[in-house]
Every structure is written in structure tokens, then in C-alpha cells.
Amino acid sequence: MTAPQDKLLDPAAFTGRIHLDGQWVEGAGGTLDSIEPATGEVLATVGLAGPADVTRAAESAERAQQEWAALPHPQRAAVLRRAGQLWEQHAEEVIGWNVREVGSIPPFAGFAVHVTAEECFEAAALPSHPLGQVLASAEPRLSYAQRVPVGVVGVISPFNVPLILGIRAVAPALALGNAVLLKPDPRTVVTGGITMVRIFEEAGLPAGLLQLLPGGADIGTAMVEDPRVRVIAFTGSTRAGRSVGESAGRHLKRAHLELGGNSAFIVRPDADVEPAVNLATWGNYLNQGQICMSIGRHIVHESLFDEYVTKLAAKAESMVVGNPATGQVHLGPVIDATQRDRIHAWVQEAVEQGAGLAAGGTYEDLFYRPTVLANPDRDATIFREEVFGPVVSVIPYATDSEAASLAADTPYGLSLGIVTADALAGLELAQRIPTGIVHINDQTVNDEATAPFGGVRTSGTGSRHGGAEASIEAFTETRWITLRREPPQYPL
Incomplete structure (x- = not known):
């Protein structure tokens, strides 16, 4: 495991590659230079996925998810806690990438890393959170509702605050027993994608549970259309969000849309x-x-x-x-x-x-x-x-x-x-x-890992991020279960 003083990001490992099934491999979409907006300098060369990579990632994620969901909840919680600690330990290095690749000033980049760590710590409480309720029934039976993982979650994150706007879906989705396919904005792949994968690798997340698929609209479309991806968490423009929502609706899957504002x-x-x-x-x-x-x-x-x-x-x-x-x-x-x-x-x-x-x-x-x-x-x-x-x-x-x-x-x-x-x-x-x-008596830009976040109208589909209840609603399905001592006799 990486010691706190060691570098988290080694370009020799990720240059020109995407992350599939626990391995850094060449993507079908070629490569792209990550450009520092302040200088025009090339910071890194990142790999791009193709639609075939999405299919491969979804297949392996589905396999990995079943074993992950079956683990005792303390084991999943431990991975999320360790991830939070690693964000803190590698804060200086991550802030440096955030400043150069995104263009953030250091205090805001530091705030982003802090919130990202807090999202992991909050998510670490989700595996042990009550995930159901006993229901009243007119029949002589135990009737209850249980929250179960959706399976594979697709996360599409933007360039502007790539750490927070990625981790707030990635961390709770993983904590609740799901696998994640992550598509960061191609302009901020290192900060919003590679860094996140490396943190969870070092935290002990099993292979296949967080897969990195940088790319353009074709990758987002492939994620929405793949039948193994059951929920899409999208943050971006209202225009792009409409397209994601329409496609998700056609494929009968949920899309949590956090969109534009004025x-x-x-x-x-x-x-x-x-x-x-x-x-x-x-x-x-x-x-x-x-x-x-x-x-x-x-x-x-x-x-x-x-x-x-x-x-x-x-x-x-x-x-x-x-x-x-x-x-x-x-x-x-x-x-x-x-x-x-x-x-x-x-x-x-x-x-x-x-x-x-x-x-x-x-x-x-x-x-x-x-x-x-x-x-x-x-x-x-x-x-x-x-x-x-x-x-x-x-x-x-x-x-x-x-x-x-x-x-x-x-x-x-x-x-x-x-x-x-x-x-x-x-x-x-x-x-x-x-x-x-x-x-x-405050301005409009606030964020806390414990608070539900989301907009109405064309700003999105409501609060789907932040806080236990919103996260559980977003990344689980409800299953109704009954148990009887003896089978009933029906009048047929």
C-alpha cells in the first residue's frame, strides 16, 4: 500500500490508458492531451475509451458487483474510510493537479479535496445504515421492504469541480454495494478520473468495481444504453442532461440529473x-x-x-x-x-x-x-x-x-x-x-456531504446527492419481501 509520502500519480502507469477490470490498458478511443488552461502546456496524455470498452467494463463490473455486495458491511465501510484517509494524505499532490488541470485557485482546490474526503467518510456509514422497514400486513406473515443495490451505476462528471462532482456519486454508490463506471470530462481526466481510481486502488477496492472510461458523448450514450447499467448519475449542462434523461427513459432506467443554474x-x-x-x-x-x-x-x-x-x-x-x-x-x-x-x-x-x-x-x-x-x-x-x-x-x-x-x-x-x-x-x-x-443570509455556493443537493425545473431532477436518505434513494432498489410459517390455501 502506498505510504503517505509516496506519489499517488505515476504517469508511467496511466499515460495513454484507461482503467478496465483492475488494469491500466489502452482504450479503443485513442489518446488526448490534458492541457493546462493557464499556459497551454501539455500536462499528461490520457487514454480515451470507445463504446466497446463500455461493454467490456459493464460486463466485468456486473460480475465484481455481486461479490462486493455480498461482503459483510464492515469490509465495505473500511474501504470507504481508507479512501477518505488517502484523500487527506495525498491532498497536496491532488491539489497541485486540480490547480493546473482545472485552473482552480489553491484554496478552492483544497476545499474540493476536503469535501471529497468527507464524502468518503460519510459514505462509510452507509453500509451499516438501516436498509429497510417492517410493513403492516393484513395477512399472518412478516412483510418488509428491503433496499438492495441497483447493480452497476454510470457516473458522468463535469470539468469544473471534478473531484466533488464525481465522488458524491461514486462513494455512496460503492458503499451501498454497487459497481461504478466513471466517465469524467475529457478535459480533466487526471483530476476527475485517474486520481479517483488510484485512491480506491490504494484503499483496497476489489478490481472491477470502479472502471474509468474517459471520452465524449459516444461513451455517455453507450453507458446509458448498456442494459447492465441500471442508474445514471449525470452532472452537466441542461442541454446534455435532457439528452441523457431522454435516452435513459427510453431504456427504462433511472437518471439522476444535476444540471445548470442561473x-x-x-x-x-x-x-x-x-x-x-x-x-x-x-x-x-x-x-x-x-x-x-x-x-x-x-x-x-x-x-x-x-x-x-x-x-x-x-x-x-x-x-x-x-x-x-x-x-x-x-x-x-x-x-x-x-x-x-x-x-x-x-x-x-x-x-x-x-x-x-x-x-x-x-x-x-x-x-x-x-x-x-x-x-x-x-x-x-x-x-x-x-x-x-x-x-x-x-x-x-x-x-x-x-x-x-x-x-x-x-x-x-x-x-x-x-x-x-x-x-x-x-x-x-x-x-x-x-x-x-x-x-x-448567505450566498448561493455551499456544499456539505451531509446535506441533500439538487435542483428543480431545468436544474435537475431533485436532491439525489448528499445525506444518507438521498444516497440510499438514488443508488438502491426497493424489494418487498414476505415470509409465512405455512403456505396459505387459495380458493381455486
Whole structure:
């Protein structure tokens, strides 16, 4: 077993390879360079899977899963606890990859590793969690419901926070007796895939239970269509999630979809502007705004609007943007040029339509300045859609009813933040706005391994990650079982 001081990731072992049935092998999809967005440097060459690899992985995962589920629960729990310890022991190395491959600043990369470890520790309690209940019956029999593993789970994770958004499905699925096929985003395969496989290898997870299948949409499609994969846990855009959900429905399997957001942040007239701006800055610009929960729309009472815009813009202008691997910065790069160009086109469109450019709106290479748009047109793309970049829109409102209407005027429904001196009034306001997550006197970006996480409307299919109940619901099936002392006599 790897000692804490040893390196977790040896490129000689994984370069150009995927992970199937406990072995690092060449994939049918060829190879891809992992590029550091801050510099354009090639960090590693990773393997890509082909659809045939998915079939092979699903077959071996199905075999391995049956033995894994049959193990005494302390043995499964021990693997998850050891995985949590290994994340902590190898934190520095994993943070380094996260900073360079994803573009995260070190504090956020460290937070991601911390949460990833916590997800494993929380999952370690699932094998011994009560997995059923005794039911009332009118017949002379024992009747009960039992939760059983679904079998093989397909996990499709995104580039932006690849550790957290992968482990929150991988860890509970494994803990509950399932096998997992993991498809990380091709841009962050080392952080979001190889690292995870290596941790569980060292933790003693038996071969075949966590298989790595990096690739594009064809791999996701093959996972959804394979009959051995019974549940799909997908995190990504609403557009891609619709496709996954439609395909899963055709194949009569569950898809847990955690999708996009355009979260509102409401500042009521009794709020203190300085703390509100502090909250907003974190919720806006953490990880370059590349978080599904990021604040997209600031809905600020008209009496505070001018002061709020001025102070938020000043905060944005003061922030340092640069390479997080070489200096202390507030924001790193966005993931690639396609993302940057889309962000910039939407900013330019909003300004042309009359929005005030209070801060930012410029970039160098993949480093986009934190941007504040004042009072954009309500039909502007950047106001209505998920930006997934360091850009926010601020609009005024007059009454709580108007604030609720503005906040709810979106197809999304992920997270909501409200700042107010009257927390109960904030909660009453939140009841009028459909979202899966609400934070009163906090910003929209929060995550805990013990809390259910998910959105409504086009933000997803509800809370399917976090906390024992949500995890058990997501990754098990319910079986009804009865026992009688003697067979009944039926009137036939």
C-alpha cells in the first residue's frame, strides 16, 4: 500500500490508458492531451475509451458487483474510510493537479479535496445504515421492504469541480454495494478520473468495481444504453442532461440529473450593503464562476442599487486574475477558448442592448476579468441563461412581490440566496421562489456531504446527492419481501 509520502500519480502507469477490470490498458478511443488552461502546456496524455470498452467494463463490473455486495458491511465501510484517509494524505499532490488541470485557485482546490474526503467518510456509514422497514400486513406473515443495490451505476462528471462532482456519486454508490463506471470530462481526466481510481486502488477496492472510461458523448450514450447499467448519475449542462434523461427513459432506467443554474441573490432593503457585497463576490467569482450554483442574477432593492453596484464593481476591479499555479490570485483561467468566447459574446450583446458595464468585460488569453453588468435588458442572453463564467447582472426591484417574480422568472431552479435583517421575512420570500436550495443570509455556493443537493425545473431532477436518505434513494432498489410459517390455501 502506498505510504503517505509516496506519489499517488505515476504517469508511467496511466499515460495513454484507461482503467478496465483492475488494469491500466489502452482504450479503443485513442489518446488526448490534458492541457493546462493557464499556459497551454501539455500536462499528461490520457487514454480515451470507445463504446466497446463500455461493454467490456459493464460486463466485468456486473460480475465484481455481486461479490462486493455480498461482503459483510464492515469490509465495505473500511474501504470507504481508507479512501477518505488517502484523500487527506495525498491532498497536496491532488491539489497541485486540480490547480493546473482545472485552473482552480489553491484554496478552492483544497476545499474540493476536503469535501471529497468527507464524502468518503460519510459514505462509510452507509453500509451499516438501516436498509429497510417492517410493513403492516393484513395477512399472518412478516412483510418488509428491503433496499438492495441497483447493480452497476454510470457516473458522468463535469470539468469544473471534478473531484466533488464525481465522488458524491461514486462513494455512496460503492458503499451501498454497487459497481461504478466513471466517465469524467475529457478535459480533466487526471483530476476527475485517474486520481479517483488510484485512491480506491490504494484503499483496497476489489478490481472491477470502479472502471474509468474517459471520452465524449459516444461513451455517455453507450453507458446509458448498456442494459447492465441500471442508474445514471449525470452532472452537466441542461442541454446534455435532457439528452441523457431522454435516452435513459427510453431504456427504462433511472437518471439522476444535476444540471445548470442561473441562481438569484436577493438583497432586501434592510440589508447591510458591505456584507452583501462580500457574500456576492464569493458567490460570483469563485472558480471563475464555473459552478452550477454561482450567482447569475443580483436582484437588489432600488434604495440600495447604486451603492451596491458601485461597491461590487470596485471589488471586482480589485481582484487579481492570473495563473493560480505561480502566484496568489483571486481568479484563474476559464477552461478553454470556446467557453471564453461565449462569455464575451454575451457580455458584448448585453452592453449593446443597454447594460451598463460597471466592471470587467475584457480578457487576456483565457483570463477573463470579473465583470459586473448594471441593469441589463431582461431578455439579454446573459441575464436569462447560465453564464458559467465570472460575469454577473444586477437589477433593481421595488417590492418583495417584484423580487419574487424576477427571481422565479427563469426555467432554472437550483440555488437561492437572500440577504436581510429579518431572516423570517427572507424565508417567507424564499417560499415563493422554486429552487432546490435556499440560503438565508448567505450566498448561493455551499456544499456539505451531509446535506441533500439538487435542483428543480431545468436544474435537475431533485436532491439525489448528499445525506444518507438521498444516497440510499438514488443508488438502491426497493424489494418487498414476505415470509409465512405455512403456505396459505387459495380458493381455486
